[in-house]
Amino acid sequence: MDLFPGYCIDTNALIDLWRRRYAPDVFRSLWKNLENLISQGRLIAPREVLNELEKYGDKNDELLKWVKQHKEMFKDLDDDQLNQVRDILKHFPTLVDTNKTTPEADPFVIALAMSKGWMVITSEQPANLTANPSARPKIPNVCEHFNTKCIYELLEFFREEKWVF
Numbered sequence: 001m002d003l004f005p006g007y008c009i010d011t012n013a014l015i016d017l018w019r020r021r022y023a024p025d026v027f028r029s030l031w032k033n034l035e036n037l038i039s040q041g042r043l044i045a046p047r048e049v050l051n052e053l054e055k056y057g058d059k060n061d062e063l064l065k066w067v068k069q070h071k072e073m074f075k076d077l078d079d080d081q082l083n084q085v086r087d088i089l090k091h092f093p094t095l096v097d098t099n100k101t102t103p104e105a106d107p108f109v110i111a112l113a114m115s116k117g118w119m120v121i122t123s124e125q126p127a128n129l130t131a132n133p134s135a136r137p138k139i140p141n142v143c144e145h146f147n148t149k150c151i152y153e154l155l156e157f158f159r160e161e162k163w164v165f
Helices: 011-021 028-039 047-056 062-069 079-091 106-116 139-145 154-160
Strands: 007-009 043-046 119-121
Touching (some): 007 106, 028 043, 047 062, 079 139, 106 119, 106 139, 119 154
């Protein structure tokens, strides 16, 4: 466990932050705060998040340009973390779509956060697996199973950091 809490961010949270809710041309101080977390090593993501952004973005994508300026946030997983990915997929085989050619980042995000004792930041809402056991699980469901804190409301993340805008 690290002295200061850190965060492992999912692709959809970055997209929500940039494109849907907190555009950097309006929320400049928020993006400066995120950059500070990255430079402190407290905001990270597995390399698979970058791969997803590259696959679904285009060369003029401003979010993709921004993340490439902050490549230090993207981490390769070690053997222990890859074993955690296998364990996650053993318990939740429908977390990912096995027909996709690019690996989905979700289990990698969770494994990286678990290995550091950090929180996951996602925009996914938990699936109601009690009412619909055949529903596809979401990141918050998996995090709950593995006792990993998960923030799925971006405002909760800002409050966690005590940011005021």
